[in-house]
Every structure is written in C-alpha cells, then in structure tokens.
Amino acid sequence: MSVGTAATDSLPARALRVIPGGVNSGQRRIPGLTDLIVTGTSGATFTDAEGRVYTDYHSAFGPPLLGHNDPDVQRAVAEAATRLDLTGVAVTEGEVTLAETLVDLVPSVEKVLLTSTGSEATFHALRVARAVTGRRLIVKFQGCYHGWHDAVSLNVISSPEAVGAPDPISTGILPEVLAATLVLPFNDPAAVRAAFAEHGADIAAVILEPIPHNVGCLLPDAEFLTTLREQCTAHGSVLVFDEVITGFRHDLGGYQKIAGITPDLTTFGKAIANGAPVGALGGRADLMEQFSTRPGAPAFFAGTYNGHPWVVAAALETLRKLREQPVHEHVFRLGERVRTGLAEMYTRLGVPAVVTGYGSVFVTYFMAGGEPRSYDDLLANDANLFIGYRRRLLEHGVFELPLNLKRSHISYAHTDADVDHLIAATELAVQDAIKD
Ligand code: PMP
Numbered sequence: 194m195s196v197g198t199a200a201t202d203s204l205p206a207r208a209l210r211v212i213p214g215g216v217n218s219g220q221r222r223i224p225g226l227t228d229l230i231v232t233g234t235s236g237a238t239f240t241d242a243e244g245r246v247y248t249d250y251h252s253a254f255g256p257p258l259l260g261h262n263d264p265d266v267q268r269a270v271a272e273a274a275t276r277l278d279l280t281g282v283a284v285t286e287g288e289v290t291l292a293e294t295l296v297d298l299v300p301s302v303e304k305v306l307l308t309s310t311g312s313e314a315t316f317h318a319l320r321v322a323r324a325v326t327g328r329r330l331i332v333k334f335q336g337c338y339h340g341w342h343d344a345v346s347l348n349v350i351s352s353p354e355a356v357g358a359p360d361p362i363s364t365g366i367l368p369e370v371l372a373a374t375l376v377l378p379f380n381d382p383a384a385v386r387a388a389f390a391e392h393g394a395d396i397a398a399v400i401l402e403p404i405p406h407n408v409g410c411l412l413p414d415a416e417f418l419t420t421l422r423e424q425c426t427a428h429g430s431v432l433v434f435d436e437v438i439t440g441f442r443h444d445l446g447g448y449q450k451i452a453g454i455t456p457d458l459t460t461f462g463k464a465i466a467n468g469a470p471v472g473a474l475g476g477r478a479d480l481m482e483q484f485s486t487r488p489g490a491p492a493f494f495a496g497t498y499n500g501h502p503w504v505v506a507a508a509l510e511t512l513r514k515l516r517e518q519p520v521h522e523h524v525f526r527l528g529e530r531v532r533t534g535l536a537e538m539y540t541r542l543g544v545p546a547v548v549t550g551y552g553s554v555f556v557t558y559f560m561a562g563g564e565p566r567s568y569d570d571l572l573a574n575d576a577n578l579f580i581g582y583r584r585r586l587l588e589h590g591v592f593e594l595p596l597n598l599k600r601s602h603i604s605y606a607h608t609d610a611d612v613d614h615l616i617a618a619t620e621l622a623v624q625d626a627i628k629d
Pocket residue numbers: 254309310311312313315338339340341402407435436437438462463472
C-alpha cells in the first residue's frame with residue numbers, strides 16, 4: 194500500500210500513519226510529548242529537532258551507564274563490524290569471553306546463555322524452571338516488571354482496586370496462564386511462607402527484581418530475601434533474580450553480591466552493553482545444562498541474533514570500562530548528592546516528599562512518611578505532582594520521564610555541575626507544578 198506523504202508532514206504525523214500510536218514501544222508514548230523528536234545523543238544529553246539540549250536522567254530506561262555514545266564502546270562496535278558479522282554457526286571468541294566475564298563477575302553464575310533482550314532472558318529462566326521441576330506455578334511480586342511475555346505480564350503498576358487481584362497489563366493472555374502466576378506483595382516474608390505452605394509442591398519458580406525499580410525504588414529487607422532463598426531451597430523451587438536493571442549498574446556482581454543472596458538463575462540486560470541489545474541468562478550449571486544448546490536437553494533455546502558479534506563487542510567493552518574505571522564510585526557519589534540535595538530542598542519548601550533510590554538511581558515520591566517498603570505504600574504518591582514537575586523540568590533543559598513512578602538514572606557522563614542544575618531546576622519545577 195502506498196503511503197501519501199506531503200513534504201510538509203511532521204515526523205510524528207508520518208509516524209502515526211504507519212506506526213500504531215507512532216512509537217515502537219508502549220512505554221514511549223508520553224502524554225504531552227508526542228511531538229518530541231530526538232535527533233542526537235551525547236554523553237549525559239540528548240538533542241531534539243529544534244536544537245534544544247536536555248540533560249538526560251531517563252537514560253533510555255537504564256542502559257547507558259557510561260553515558261550516550263561512549264567513544265570506546267562505539268570504537269569496539271565499529272572494529273567488530275569491520276571484521277565479522279552474523280554467521281549463525283557455532284560460537285565466536287567474543288561470546289566465550291563474555292560468558293567467562295559474567296561467570297567471573299557474578300557470584301551465582303556458573304554458565305551463561307546470551308539473548309537480545311531482557312524479556313527473552315526472563316522467558317527462558319521461567320521455561321527452564323518449569324522444565325526442570327515439572328511444576329506449573331510462577332510467583333512474582335506486585336510492582337515488578339520482567340518483560341512483555343505472558344507469564345509475567347501482570348501486576349506492575351496497578352490501580353488501588355487491582356492490587357491483590359490478577360491485573361494483566363495486556364489482553365490476549367489465556368486465563369489459565371494468568372492463573373498460573375501467583376502475585377505477592379514485595380517485602381512480605383509471611384506472604385511468601387504462606388504461599389509456599391499452600392502451593393509449595395507446585396511452585397516452579399519465584400522471580401523478582403531484587404530492587405523493584407520499575408516502580409521507582411523499593412529497597413528489599415534482608416529478611417525478605419533470606420526467606421525467599423530458604424523457601425525456594427526447602428521446596429525445590431528455582432529462585433530467579435531479574436537483574437536487568439540492577440545488574441552492573443549497582444555492582445559488577447549484581448545486587449545479589451551486595452545482598453549476599455545466591456539465586457539459582459539471574460537475568461541481565463540494559464547496562465551490560467551500554468545500550469546495545471544484549472540480554473543474558475546465567476546461573477547454576479545443572480539448570481543451565483537443561484537448555485537445548487546441549488544435545489538432548491529438554492528446554493528449547495534459540496535466537497537468530499543471540500551473541501551477535503557487534504553487540505557482544507559492546508558488552509565486552511562496557512564491562513571492561515566498568516571494571517577499570519571508577520564508574521560506580523562516580524555515579525554512587527552523584528546519586529548520593531542528588532538524594533541529599535533534593536531531600537533538603539523539599540524539607541525547606543515544606544513539600545511532603547520521600548527521596549529515595551540506590552546508587553545511581555533516584556526517585557521522589559510525593560507523599561508523607563518514610564521509605565516505602567511495598568507497592569501499597571506507593572499508592573499514596575501524588576501522581577499529578579510526580580508527572581507535573583517533570584513536565585516543568587523540560588523548560589529547564591532537564592529530562593526525567595514524565596510518567597508516574599518512573600525512576601531516574603545517573604551516568605558516568607553526568608557531572609557535579611549537572612547535579613547542581615538538577616537540584617536548582619527541580620526546586621523551580623516543583624513550585625510551578627504545585628501551582629498548575
Ligand atoms: N526485567 C526488568 C527488571 C526490566 O526493567 C525490563 C525492561 N524494562 C525487562 C526485564 C525486559 O527487558 P527488555 O525490555 O530488554 O525486553
């Protein structure tokens with residue numbers, strides 16, 4: 194079919210004609226920002242079609258920990274691209290080196306398989322858990338997101354009425370698939386024990402974001418994580434840490450290294466390759482050996498682009514820089530400055546706010562009280578102010594995603610001057626948003 198395009202048509206208008214909703218991910222359709230066209234990225238910034246430059250704290254939902262267009266990662270990809278592209282046979286040296294690196298870095302990882310996305314990694318983690326245990330049920334937690342596939346497409350950002358009931362994020366999922374996922378509140382060891390007491394023999398896997406960053410930041414209690422490990426071990430269920438956000442961003446060994454908990458399987462993505470499409474699944478050798486990459490093993494695993502040499506080069510260079518340069522020291526220090534500075538500012542203004550986060554991640558909930566422990570606590574957040582001040586921030590050249598409960602990220606390319614500007618701009622933006 195031919196698409197009539199007038200020379201004067203705007204890009205968003207052209208997009209709407211040929212792309213449903215005009216965007217390629219449901220999370221990129223941002224009310225009030227449908228005309229934004231990003232034409233360039235560099236370091237801590239992106240530029241729009243009108244030449245406006247924004248300091249970027251959205252960071253594409255998290256991958257570019259080193260900053261946009263990192264010159265070393267770009268060089269590594271360009272070098273790989275001149276030498277080798279995809280052949281779809283056997284294995285390349287880069288894939289082996291990347292797997293060795295992950296085994297080296299992450300305590301629980303004995304073997305690794307590469308995917309292109311985080312969703313594929315969590316999909317295969319749950320598939321192999323069911324294959325090995327022969328069981329039906331998956332346990333997930335309210336507020337956690339693990340990708341777009343059916344078993345986990347429920348109960349992320351739920352309305353108050355939907356918390357505690359199955360709350361699919363999509364239609365088109367078979368009811369029996371939804372019924373095979375139990376949803377529990379985060380940080381509630383008693384709920385975990387009760388679920389295992391009732392269903393233990395039928396639970397194939399428990400999957401969680403060790404810090405549920407898909408609703409900002411809920412820090413896990415030590416007792417909660419310990420209970421998950423104990424219950425999974427006692428009942429023969431597979432414990433899956435989804436470290437797609439926390440992995441490499443919070444520590445090269447993942448949040449599991451910080452928490453001192455050893456999951457059976459771990460999923461990675463995002464910061465592993467600074468924005469190149471790489472996901473990974475790693476964990477106990479006996480579980481990983483059940484994938485069909487090994488002859489005769491039962492859990493089918495494939496993917497045309499898995500381990501593509503260009504993106505593997507991006508991952509290897511990203512991990513090299515994360516190891517050799519003081520990236521974590523820098524982003525943790527700036528993260529602390531942001532949290533402290535914002536908290537002081539809100540106290541001074543008398544605006545009820547909880548500023549939280551971990552390391553390079555920060556978020557402010559507009560509500561009274563202390564650190565939130567579970568998704569229920571976040572229902573008190575003033576969503577209008579949360580979104581409103583972020584819309585106002587755009588006027589100051591600062592981009593934090595104006596969608597409710599979304600976290601913000603600091604990269605190695607952000608500076609102390611950026612932090613000063615962020616805090617000053619946020620003060621003005623919040624005061625304006627309160628009046629809006
Ligand atoms: N797990 C978590 C914790 C995520 O945040 C995401 C993506 N936001 C995914 C899995 C899915 O990753 P992808 O979008 O690469 O499929």
